[in-house]
Amino acid sequence: VTDAATTGRGTGVNGDTKTLNTYFSNGTYYLYDTTKPMSGGVIQTATAQNRSTLPGVYSTDADNAWTASNQRADVDAHYYAGVVYDYYYNTHNRNSYDNRGASITSTVHYQTNYNNAFWNGSQMVYGDGDGTTFAPLSGALDVVAHEITHAVTERTAGLQYQNQSGALNESMSDVFGYFLDPNDWLLGEDVYTPKVSGDGLRSLSNPESYGQPSTMSNYVNTTSDNGGVHINSGIPNKAAYYTISSIGKAQAEKIYYRALTTYLTPTSNFSNAKSALLQAASDLYGSNSSTYNAVKSAWDRVGVN
Numbered sequence: 001v002t003d004a005a006t007t008g009r010g011t012g013v014n015g016d017t018k019t020l021n022t023y024f025s026n027g028t029y030y031l032y033d034t035t036k037p038m039s040g041g042v043i044q045t046a047t048a049q050n051r052s053t054l055p056g057v058y059s060t061d062a063d064n065a066w067t068a069s070n071q072r073a074d075v076d077a078h079y080y081a082g083v084v085y086d087y088y089y090n091t092h093n094r095n096s097y098d099n100r101g102a103s104i105t106s107t108v109h110y111q112t113n114y115n116n117a118f119w120n121g122s123q124m125v126y127g128d129g130d131g132t133t134f135a136p137l138s139g140a141l142d143v144v145a146h147e148i149t150h151a152v153t154e155r156t157a158g159l160q161y162q163n164q165s166g167a168l169n170e171s172m173s174d175v176f177g178y179f180l181d182p183n184d185w186l187l188g189e190d191v192y193t194p195k196v197s198g199d200g201l202r203s204l205s206n207p208e209s210y211g212q213p214s215t216m217s218n219y220v221n222t223t224s225d226n227g228g229v230h231i232n233s234g235i236p237n238k239a240a241y242y243t244i245s246s247i248g249k250a251q252a253e254k255i256y257y258r259a260l261t262t263y264l265t266p267t268s269n270f271s272n273a274k275s276a277l278l279q280a281a282s283d284l285y286g287s288n289s290s291t292y293n294a295v296k297s298a299w300d301r302v303g304v305n
């Protein structure tokens with residue numbers, strides 16, 4: 001038997017070439033990455049073949065050159081999952097979403113023209129988009145980071161996916177999406193409306209530009225979208241924008257990770273989040289630090305007491 005970890009080459013959703021950690025077994029190559037210190041866990045990518053059965057079948061290739069057009073979503077889901085794994089391990093000393101080296105499984109080509117992506121409690125799932133609203137959704141690093149952060153949140157704070165705790169859940173995923181892709185304040189710009197340039201799904205710097213509030217006074221009380229979790233996330237997102245703009249990414253990501261994994265709870269609301277982030281800032285930089293004051297100012301500016 002000649003099974004082996006191999007290195008392949010692939011084309012991503014946006015036509016870019018990237019190097020892939022693959023696996024060769026019995027004459028076939030797999031999107032199966034055994035190179036991470038996951039004590040048995042792997043990063044593995046599958047295709048639902050445009051149906052709904054999960055996880056589907058492993059993505060395979062005959063020659064380890066993953067360049068077919070129908071492999072682009074597979075390539076990016078696999079590659080970006082590895083990038084996000086490395087980020088949590090190297091920046092926060094967290095070994096996968098469970099901090100115990102759990103395998104990260106992604107399935108692409110879910111259903112047909114599916115304009116969404118989600119963490120189903122066990123794995124990531126990505127639609128191909130309809131080509132107008134979305135390109136294949138694994139093509140954006142900030143989207144992949146958004147999804148994997150839902151898994152981290154589920155295993156740590158456990159923020160209930162409704163009302164203010166749900167909006168915080170969403171915001172944490174958008175904020176870590178920024179930490180992975182800090183080139184802009186937009187979320188999903190690499191896959192959103194492929195025929196239109198410069199737009200995104202949401203903006204941390206200007207939530208209003210995509211119909212989100214950025215102040216508590218404009219909190220939207222609604223029963224739709226689990227109490228507006230994708231709408232009211234604009235408020236904590238704007239606070240994050242102020243915080244990052246003031247203290248920088250390096251300190252902000254430490255504060256956010258500590259708050260998420262140490263202080264937030266399933267029913268935390270926006271005010272609890274302000275306290276959690278202030279406690280984290282105090283722990284890390286002192287309660288008289290400019291960093292602490294910047295976090296306080298950010299949440300004061302969005303009207304959260």
Ligand SMILES: O=C(NO)[C@]12CC[C@H](CC1)C2
Nearest residue numbers: 116117118137143146188
């Ligand atoms: O916000 C989200 N999920 O909670 C989105 C919706 C479109 C992108 C992929 C998943 C972001």
Ligand SMILES: [Ca+2]
Nearest residue numbers: 142181186187
């Ligand atoms: Ca982005």
Ligand SMILES: [Zn+2]
Nearest residue numbers: 146150170173
């Ligand atoms: Zn989300």
